Amino acid sequence: MKNISILGSTGSIGVNTINIIRMFPEEFKVKVLTAKNNIKLLADQIIEFAPELAVVYEEKNADMLVKLLPAGLKTEIIFGKKGYKKAASYSGSDIVISSMVGAAGLVPTIAAIKAGKNVALANKETLVMAGEIITKPNFAKRIKIFPIDSEHSAIFQSLAGHKKEELTKIILTASGGPFRKLPRKKFNSITPDEALNHPTWSMGKKISIDSATLMNKGLEIIEAKWLFGINEDKIEVLIHPQSIIHSMVEFIDGSVIAQLGNPDMKTAISYALSYPKRLPIKQTRMDLAKIGSLSFETPNFDKFLCLRLAYEALKEGGLMPTVLNAANEIAVEAFLNKKTDFLSIPKIIEKTMLKYNNKSLNGNIEQILEADVFSREIASSFIGVI
Numbered sequence: 001m002k003n004i005s006i007l008g009s010t011g012s013i014g015v016n017t018i019n020i021i022r023m024f025p026e027e028f029k030v031k032v033l034t035a036k037n038n039i040k041l042l043a044d045q046i047i048e049f050a051p052e053l054a055v056v057y058e059e060k061n062a063d064m065l066v067k068l069l070p071a072g073l074k075t076e077i078i079f080g081k082k083g084y085k086k087a088a089s090y091s092g093s094d095i096v097i098s099s100m101v102g103a104a105g106l107v108p109t110i111a112a113i114k115a116g117k118n119v120a121l122a123n124k125e126t127l128v129m130a131g132e133i134i135t136k137p138n139f140a141k142r143i144k145i146f147p148i149d150s151e152h153s154a155i156f157q158s159l160a161g162h163k164k165e166e167l168t169k170i171i172l173t174a175s176g177g178p179f180r181k182l183p184r185k186k187f188n189s190i191t192p193d194e195a196l197n198h199p200t201w202s203m204g205k206k207i208s209i210d211s212a213t214l215m216n217k218g219l220e221i222i223e224a225k226w227l228f229g230i231n232e233d234k235i236e237v238l239i240h241p242q243s244i245i246h247s248m249v250e251f252i253d254g255s256v257i258a259q260l261g262n263p264d265m266k267t268a269i270s271y272a273l274s275y276p277k278r279l280p281i282k283q284t285r286m287d288l289a290k291i292g293s294l295s296f297e298t299p300n301f302d303k304f305l306c307l308r309l310a311y312e313a314l315k316e317g318g319l320m321p322t323v324l325n326a327a328n329e330i331a332v333e334a335f336l337n338k339k340t341d342f343l344s345i346p347k348i349i350e351k352t353m354l355k356y357n358n359k360s361l362n363g364n365i366e367q368i369l370e371a372d373v374f375s376r377e378i379a380s381s382f383i384g385v386i
């Protein structure tokens with residue numbers, strides 16, 4: 001029996017994690033749940049799983065939550081940053097699911113690692129911003145990070161039983177998003193609804209927009225570098241519209257190993273939760289005869305500028321991946337709120353990166369958080385202006 005804390009239990013990954021836990025009550029016990037906005041769903045989850053602790057961000061939401069719960073429930077309800085820290089480092093828990101959206105997931109995930117918890121990581125921003133620090137042997141020596149991101153889970157699975165020195169290349173697959181075939185001259189009229197309509201994966205809003213701009217793949221390159229300790233010149237992006245091959249690795253003898261499956265997060269989540277064991281998940285099985293053919297193409301860096309910006313940020317290193325990520329979050333939010341257009345997303349990011357005076361990391365998370373706040377201010381100043 002594994003005791004589980006879910007940071008971000010009402011988002012897309014959180015809900016899928018809950019679905020897995022529901023399938024295997026003899027394997028997993030929910031100890032901690034946290035959520036930011038969807039208090040009604042959190043209340044339903046608390047009633048179903050009776051965790052020991054539940055945390056929300058705002059005090060008013062904690063009050064609302066208490067009102068939604070039946071009297072006599074023993075779950076402790078707290079709120080705020082301290083609450084998240086307690087949730088992440090909760091002593092009764094064996095593994096922490098880091099599935100909060102965006103940079104907000106960094107501090108709680110680091111709290112979990114520092115508390116010696118194994119982490120099932122869906123929050124790629126943790127590695128984008130602080131990968132260089134948290135993958136240092138002394139920082140995370142007692143714990144394991146299991147990737148939940150489907151591409152990284154595929155790489156993790158493909159590497160099993162092989163020596164890292166024999167790895168020559170990681171091939172990250174990407175669906176190409178909803179605008180793979182749309183001519184760039186039509187990009188200026190893309191609406192949020194069109195961008196949210198992903199062809200193969202069902203995901204949260206932020207990551208769906210990131211998939212449409214290919215920034216998601218850019219963030220995943222950075223994530224892969226730190227997670228697997230491989231230099232960016234050995235990480236290649238391959239467009240694969242069917243999203244059946246979730247990623248591949250190439251070895252020194254020319255052999256390529258891939259992990260395949262239907263585009264469904266349940267496999268990656270359950271593997272991260274139950275590693276090294278596999279669980280008998282009930283879901284639609286991949287039918288290759290029905291799919292017929294798998295196709296591949298190289299990504300178009302001139303059309304999807306975010307991908308190029310991510311490689312540049314990674315090459316520059318230091319605080320630049322944090323700047324890239326913060327500017328992207330501001331630009332995506334502005335796009336979703338119709339305050340800026342689709343083509344402006346990479347422009348806002350590029351201008352923010354150009355304006356930021358990069359520094360190397362000093363090993364302190366505070367430095368990263370300051371860079372995050374400052375680049376958000378710079379990025380915000382470009383909204384509606386460019």
Ligand code: MG
Binds near residue numbers: 150151220
């Ligand atoms: Mg992914």
